[in-house]
Amino acid sequence: MPERNDDKFVRDALDRLPVVEAPDSIWQSIQSSIDASLDAPVRVRERRAFWPRYRWAFAFAAAMLVAGIGLYWRTANRPRWEVTLTSAGKTSQKAVRAGDWLQTDASSTAEVRVGTIGTVEVSPRTRLRIVTTRPDEHRISLQHGQIKATITAPPKLFFVDTKSATAVDLGCQYTMNVDDYGNGVLNVTLGWVSFEWQGRESLVPAGAQCRTHANAGPGTPYFVDAPRAFVNALEDFDFANGGEASIGAILANARQRDTLTLWHLLSRVAPRLREQIFDKMISFAPLPKGITRDKVLALDPQTLETWKNELAWTW
Amino acid sequence: MVKKLVLVLVLGAASVWADGLSLTIGPPIAAQLLTPTKKFLGIFAVRINGCADVSKAQLTAMGEGLIGDERRSAPTRPDPTVTPGAYIVSRQWGNEGKWVVAVTATCGTETAGAIVPTHLNNMVREDIQLLPHAPTKAEIDAALKAFNPAQ
Numbered sequence: 001m002p003e004r005n006d007d008k009f010v011r012d013a014l015d016r017l018p019v020v021e022a023p024d025s026i027w028q029s030i031q032s033s034i035d036a037s038l039d040a041p042v043r044v045r046e047r048r049a050f051w052p053r054y055r056w057a058f059a060f061a062a063a064m065l066v067a068g069i070g071l072y073w074r075t076a077n078r079p080r081w082e083v084t085l086t087s088a089g090k091t092s093q094k095a096v097r098a099g100d101w102l103q104t105d106a107s108s109t110a111e112v113r114v115g116t117i118g119t120v121e122v123s124p125r126t127r128l129r130i131v132t133t134r135p136d137e138h139r140i141s142l143q144h145g146q147i148k149a150t151i152t153a154p155p156k157l158f159f160v161d162t163k164s165a166t167a168v169d170l171g172c173q174y175t176m177n178v179d180d181y182g183n184g185v186l187n188v189t190l191g192w193v194s195f196e197w198q199g200r201e202s203l204v205p206a207g208a209q210c211r212t213h214a215n216a217g218p219g220t221p222y223f224v225d226a227p228r229a230f231v232n233a234l235e236d237f238d239f240a241n242g243g244e245a246s247i248g249a250i251l252a253n254a255r256q257r258d259t260l261t262l263w264h265l266l267s268r269v270a271p272r273l274r275e276q277i278f279d280k281m282i283s284f285a286p287l288p289k290g291i292t293r294d295k296v297l298a299l300d301p302q303t304l305e306t307w308k309n310e311l312a313w314t315w
Numbered sequence: 316m317v318k319k320l321v322l323v324l325v326l327g328a329a330s331v332w333a334d335g336l337s338l339t340i341g342p343p344i345a346a347q348l349l350t351p352t353k354k355f356l357g358i359f360a361v362r363i364n365g366c367a368d369v370s371k372a373q374l375t376a377m378g379e380g381l382i383g384d385e386r387r388s389a390p391t392r393p394d395p396t397v398t399p400g401a402y403i404v405s406r407q408w409g410n411e412g413k414w415v416v417a418v419t420a421t422c423g424t425e426t427a428g429a430i431v432p433t434h435l436n437n438m439v440r441e442d443i444q445l446l447p448h449a450p451t452k453a454e455i456d457a458a459l460k461a462f463n464p465a466q
Contacts, residue, residue: 171347190343191344205342205344206343206344207342207344309345312341312342312344313339313340313341313342313345313360313362314341315341315342315344315345
């Protein structure tokens with residue numbers, strides 16, 4: 001029982017001790033120890049949580065960086081055309097790329113080297129935009145003014161857009177002028193040009209020209225040496241609703257080589273007028289083998305193409 | 316002049332449907348060269364008709380000029396086009412004097428010819444002569460003498 005007495009003595013002694021508050025430094029020390037013990041596992045948890053949360057952001061940033069570098073590289077290396085500008089007797093060089101504008105004033109001209117396929121001479125007071133400079137498509141948009149294109153390449157590599165028509169190179173040399181509204185004229189000096197707009201196509205060979213009007217598109221091509229009365233009647237038909245009266249004047253003034261124009265008109269008139277045009281055409285030269293009246297009047301595409309190719313030998 | 320034109324047109328048209336060997340002469344736009352970069356030099360296109368195998372046909376062309384009183388000859392090689400049997404003839408001489416092109420085609424044992432007057436880079440259609448034989452020297456000289464491109 002002496003142990004029980006010792007316990008009682010100790011308890012009584014403790015009860016008699018005064019209560020004293022621990023100094024703040026002790027509590028701070030304890031708190032620091034606790035924090036230190038907790039910090040290690042918490043950091044591990046945070047490190048594990050960080051990557052799932054931000055890895056997509058990092059991936060996105062990396063992708064943007066790569067894309068940016070690629071875009072810069074592509075922009076810096078995209079095809080460009082060399083331009084020689086002439087103003088007041090002085091020449092200077094510059095390069096243009098897709099999206100760039102080129103403008104001449106009353107006293108300046110420019111010559112654009114269109115990749116390796118040819119040149120475009122830009123007359124004074126002309127404004128155009130470079131649209132595409134790919135090897136398989138060279139395209140400019142002529143806002144207003146005049147250009148002369150000389151293209152030595154396979155067909156359908158060079159295009160000139162205007163507001164009312166697109167000139168499609170078929171291996172050729174031509175001049176084209178147009179105003180701000182899209183009214184203009186295409187004049188071909190070598191080869192062929194296809195003048196197109198909304199499904200309508202005018203095939204213009206060397207020695208011929210074709211007008212185009214805003215909201216009407218390309219008219220009917222004609223040789224530049226065609227009789228004045230013929231040309232006037234054609235303009236009435238194309239752009240002034242000349243109708244049957246115009247066709248009558250066209251037929252009355254047509255020559256052998258004007259079958260270029262008559263061939264185009266076949267598919268642009270009503271069937272009854274088509275017969276009149278056909279009869280006029282065969283008055284110049286008999287139908288080639290394989291071409292029949294019925295097929296022509298039915299506008300059979302293969303028949304018309306074959307006949308046009310044969311007629312071209314007489315132009 | 317009108318009679319001459321009609322005669323040429325009839326001859327030209329007839330050449331297409333004739334059974335024997337013949338030639339058709341037309342502007343360069345009537346034919347498309349295999350090599351587009353060369354077409355700008357073409358004066359006229361020529362097509363061989365009535366040949367069973369045009370791959371074996373032969374076509375030659377010779378520029379014959381008169382510069383002042385001096386006769387000159389300048390060979391030119393017809394360029395083949397995308398159409399078998401059709402060629403484009405180019406100018407191989409300068410701007411001086413007057414020039415015709417003597418064209419000769421052979422297919423097997425048959426021969427046909429043409430004399431084509433030219434003015435710079437153009438043919439003079441109304442004065443073209445289509446012949447059932449190779450052009451003779453006398454025919455060429457006569458054509459040169461009669462031809463006046465300034466008119």
